[in-house]
Amino acid sequence: MEIHLQEMRKRAGLKQAEIAKRLDVKVLTYGPWERGGAMMSLEQAYNCAVFLDCSIDEIAGMPVLGPSEFRDPRDAELQDRLLDTARDFAGMSQDVAERDLPTAEGAR
Structure with missing residues (x-):
């Protein structure tokens, strides 16, 4: 070195x-x-x-790495799965909200 x-x-x-x-x-x-x-x-x-x-x-003459270069490659996959789960949950929540909440016309 x-x-x-x-x-x-x-x-x-x-x-x-x-x-x-x-x-x-x-x-x-x-x-x-x-x-x-x-x-x-x-x-x-x-x-x-x-x-x-x-x-x-x-x-020591080593290349300087940015923060993203220290990440575990599996982190990207985990992040994608979490985002998909959050999107699915948000979509399910929106469906439930639309089904269970009274419409503006029904609220009168």
Whole structure:
């Protein structure tokens, strides 16, 4: 996995020393993270993402997914079934209402 930490840092307009200070680590600790020579903890990756205003996925070089791309493909089928059921129920309710309610003429 290719780390894109340097790219994200430069995009934010920060120098290694600046982000290292913000992360409360030494530049000698931070530099190898950018080069992929050392692994950071999940907490450190999260802190980097917060300071760099990006996601951990972006730092890791993963494509950024929109919310719809995280959905389970079965959700669409379930949603369709629920909508069909709601439409059927609404149609049945309308039939019942038309049958059981007095008409305007009968109400007089």
